[in-house]
Amino acid sequence: MQSSSPFSSHSIFLITITLCLVRIADSEVGFCSSPSIIDADSNSQPLYWKVTNPTLSPSHLQDLPGFTRSVYKRDHALITPESHVFSPLPEWRNTLGAYLISPAMGSHFVMYLAKMKENSKSGLPPNDVERFMFVVQGTATFSNVSGIEHKLMVDSYVYLPPNLEHSIKCDASATLVVFERRYAYLGSYTTEQIIGSTDKQPLLETPGEVFELRKLLPTSMPYDFNVHIMDFQPGEFLNVKEVHYNQHGLLLLEGQGVYRLGDSWYPVEAGDAIWMAPFVPQWYAALGKTRTRYLLYKDVNRDPL
Ligand code: UGY
Numbered sequence: 001m002q003s004s005s006p007f008s009s010h011s012i013f014l015i016t017i018t019l020c021l022v023r024i025a026d027s028e029v030g031f032c033s034s035p036s037i038i039d040a041d042s043n044s045q046p047l048y049w050k051v052t053n054p055t056l057s058p059s060h061l062q063d064l065p066g067f068t069r070s071v072y073k074r075d076h077a078l079i080t081p082e083s084h085v086f087s088p089l090p091e092w093r094n095t096l097g098a099y100l101i102s103p104a105m106g107s108h109f110v111m112y113l114a115k116m117k118e119n120s121k122s123g124l125p126p127n128d129v130e131r132f133m134f135v136v137q138g139t140a141t142f143s144n145v146s147g148i149e150h151k152l153m154v155d156s157y158v159y160l161p162p163n164l165e166h167s168i169k170c171d172a173s174a175t176l177v178v179f180e181r182r183y184a185y186l187g188s189y190t191t192e193q194i195i196g197s198t199d200k201q202p203l204l205e206t207p208g209e210v211f212e213l214r215k216l217l218p219t220s221m222p223y224d225f226n227v228h229i230m231d232f233q234p235g236e237f238l239n240v241k242e243v244h245y246n247q248h249g250l251l252l253l254e255g256q257g258v259y260r261l262g263d264s265w266y267p268v269e270a271g272d273a274i275w276m277a278p279f280v281p282q283w284y285a286a287l288g289k290t291r292t293r294y295l296l297y298k299d300v301n302r303d304p305l
C-alpha cells in the first residue's frame with residue numbers, strides 16, 4: 001500500500017542521515033565543549049562554602065567507580081573530599097572526624113576535620129599537646145575554665161596552649177579544621193590562649209612575592225607553629241620554588257589552581273588538603289576566575305636539630 005505522506009520512508013531516512021552528518025561535522029569544526037570551571041552560583045554562597053560542599057571529582061568522572069584525585073607519596077599527599085572517611089572522634093560528643101594528616105605519614109602534627117552535629121562537644125587533646133581550631137562552616141561556642149563564652153563563626157579560630165582545659169560546643173552544626181602537635185618546650189617560654197578571626201589580622205609584607213599573607217598566631221619564640229592565610233588572585237603564583245625544612249598542612253578554602261609537589265603537578269580546588277614533608281619542592285599557581293585562599297600550618301621558631 002502507498003503512504004499518504006508526501007515523503008516516502010526512504011526520503012525521511014535520507015533527511016535524518018543528512019541532519020546527523022551536518023551535526024557531527026558542525027561539532028568537529030567547533031571547539032571541544034567542557035563544563036564551565038566555575039560554579040554558576042559560587043559567588044552567592046557563604047564564605048568557604050566549597051569546603052563542605054565540594055565537587056567530589058570532575059563532573060564527567062563523578063560516577064566513575066574507583067576514581068579519586070587523592071595521592072599518597074613518601075614526601076607529600078593530596079587528600080581530596082571524595083576520599084574522606086569520617087568516624088566518631090574519641091572523647092568528642094556527637095562529632096565525626098576525618099584525620100587528613102597524621103604522624104603515620106611522617107608528620108609531627110595531626111590535621112583533621114571535625115563535623116560537629118546537634119548538641120555536640122569537643123574532647124581534650126592528650127597531655128602536652130597544643131591545639132588550633134578554625135571554623136569553616138556553622139557556628140560553635142568556645143569556653144574555658146573561666147566560664148566566659150565566645151561565639152566562633154566561620155573564619156574565626158582559637159589556639160589553646162598545652163594542658164589548658166576548654167571546650168567547644170555546638171547546638172546545630174559546625175565544621176572545624178583542627179591542628180594538634182606535641183608542644184616543643186623551649187626554656188621557660190609559654191604560650192597563651194588566642195581567639196581571633198582572619199579578617200582582623202593585618203596584611204604582612206611578602207618581599208619578592210605577590211600573594212597576600214596573614215598570620216593567625218604571634219610570630220614570637222614561644223609559638224612553635226603558625227597558621228598562614230594566603231590569598232592569590234587568578235594568574236598569581238609563588239615566585240620562590242620553595243624547598244625548606246618546615247612541614248606544612250594545607251586546606252584550600254577557596255578557588256582552584258595547580259600545586260606542584262616534588263615532580264608531580266596536581267589540579268586542586270577548595271576542599272582539598274595537602275601534606276608537605278620537609279624539603280618537598282612546592283609551588284602553586286592560582287587559576288580560574290576567583291581568588292584562591294588557603295590555610296597553611298607551618299612549624300617555626302625551633303632548631304631542627
Ligand atoms: O611560608 C611558606 O612556607 C609558604 N609560602 N609555603 C607554601 O605556600 N607552600
Ligand code: MN
Pocket residue numbers: 242244248282
Ligand atoms: Mn612553604
